[in-house]
Amino acid sequence: MTRRWLTSVALVLLPLAAQAQQAKTPPDLTGVWGPYRGGRGGDPKLAAPPASPLVLKPEYVKPYDERRAAEAAANARGEQLATPGAQCVPYGVPTMMSVAVYPTEIIQTAKQVTIISEAFSEVRRVYMDRPQLKLEDVPPGYYGRSVGRWEGDTLVVDTLGIKPTVAGYRGMPHSSQMHLTERFKLMAPDVLHDQITIEDPVTLEKPMTYTIAYSRSAKDYEMVEFVCDNNREYVDEKGIVRLKVQDH
Amino acid sequence: MMISQPARTRLRFVAIAIASALAAAIPALAHHSFTMFDMTKSITLAGTVTEFQWTNPHTYIEIDVPDEKGVVKHWSIELGSPSILQNSGWKYSSLRKGDKTTLIINPLKDGRAGGFLTQATLPDGRTVGNGPGRGPQK
Numbered sequence: 074m075t076r077r078w079l080t081s082v083a084l085v086l087l088p089l090a091a092q093a094q095q096a097k098t099p100p101d102l103t104g105v106w107g108p109y110r111g112g113r114g115g116d117p118k119l120a121a122p123p124a125s126p127l128v129l130k131p132e133y134v135k136p137y138d139e140r141r142a143a144e145a146a147a148n149a150r151g152e153q154l155a156t157p158g159a160q161c162v163p164y165g166v167p168t169m170m171s172v173a174v175y176p177t178e179i180i181q182t183a184k185q186v187t188i189i190s191e192a193f194s195e196v197r198r199v200y201m202d203r204p205q206l207k208l209e210d211v212p213p214g215y216y217g218r219s220v221g222r223w224e225g226d227t228l229v230v231d232t233l234g235i236k237p238t239v240a241g242y243r244g245m246p247h248s249s250q251m252h253l254t255e256r257f258k259l260m261a262p263d264v265l266h267d268q269i270t271i272e273d274p275v276t277l278e279k280p281m282t283y284t285i286a287y288s289r290s291a292k293d294y295e296m297v298e299f300v301c302d303n304n305r306e307y308v309d310e311k312g313i314v315r316l317k318v319q320d321h
Numbered sequence: 322m323m324i325s326q327p328a329r330t331r332l333r334f335v336a337i338a339i340a341s342a343l344a345a346a347i348p349a350l351a352h353h354s355f356t357m358f359d360m361t362k363s364i365t366l367a368g369t370v371t372e373f374q375w376t377n378p379h380t381y382i383e384i385d386v387p388d389e390k391g392v393v394k395h396w397s398i399e400l401g402s403p404s405i406l407q408n409s410g411w412k413y414s415s416l417r418k419g420d421k422t423t424l425i426i427n428p429l430k431d432g433r434a435g436g437f438l439t440q441a442t443l444p445d446g447r448t449v450g451n452g453p454g455r456g457p458q459k
């Protein structure tokens with residue numbers, strides 16, 4: 074009788090224990106991810122929600138608008154103004170998280186999540202369960218310093234130390250005090266969202282948030298190397314991007 | 322042989338359709354926009370490959386193109402990156418020096434002998450495009 078009772082208890086408890094274990098084990102984001110492809114009839118909840126408005130501090134509005142207007146005017150003339158990308162300067166964080174159709178590889182271990190963008194072979198390292206440093210202790214760079222933690226099934230990544238010359242989200246001006254909080258979550262087994270919140274006490278009136286949606290690439294996809302050693306686009310004396318042609 | 326085809330309605334339609342598709346894709350480009358190329362014009366270049374550069378950030382076809390009188394003009398044609406091309410039927414060895422090929426391109430707006438590839442006919446007879454959304458003309 075006692076044994077039967079114990080067996081019954083075990084039968085009830087074992088699945089619960091397994092469930093608890095499952096809740097403790099974070100989802101595995103390892104894999105290669107490309108831009109989200111919902112396709113016709115796709116679940117709209119899986120697509121990236123619209124970005125929140127970009128509200129700059131008043132002193133940053135005019136230069137930002139002027140640059141946008143100059144880009145549009147050049148475009149209307151059939152010219153492109155120089156950009157860091159056209160000169161093979163890497164995008165850095167956060168722009169590297171979504172570059173055209175290029176895939177992003179995530180390698181997840183308990184101690185580190187490594188994020189590699191195929192375009193320009195950019196690499197980010199997210200150190201898990203380590204404290205973030207003070208801003209003054211992080212040398213300003215393209216990727217800053219990122220630490221991560223799991224909040225249930227969401228990987229929360231905290232990044233600081235991006236230098237102001239690194240192009241911000243859609244050309245957004247930012248200071249050395251820019252702080253990013255990213256929330257990576259599997260919305261479906263093969264759909265991943267990275268919700269990025271940017272705070273900047275110098276340039277932003279209020280934080281702005283946008284989301285990048287990814288679809289899992291083919292399981293056997295092998296990342297392609299990308300070393301920018303043959304850049305034939307150059308910037309002329311007027312700051313316009315031109316193509317070097319061979320003269321014969 | 323270089324054939325200017327702006328008057329051919331079907332091709333023009335295709336070129337405009339491609340231009341529209343490209344315009345929509347511009348904000349997402351990895352390296353630079355297509356602004357320097359005239360996406361409303363299609364030119365066909367038939368000639369001999371002098372070099373195929375399988376490099377980043379772009380791949381290039383260098384090609385000698387004779388005109389009707391046999392006078393050779395050299396063109397530099399830009400393609401997507403190896404990453405983009407290898408998913409569209411290209412290999413690093415798809416073209417070699419000396420290969421005969423026919424290219425359809427959008428020329429540079431500034432009039433120099435360069436352009437952006439729309440379609441190439443490879444030595445094995447296959448026609449290939451220039452990356453996702455830029456497949457060969459039907």
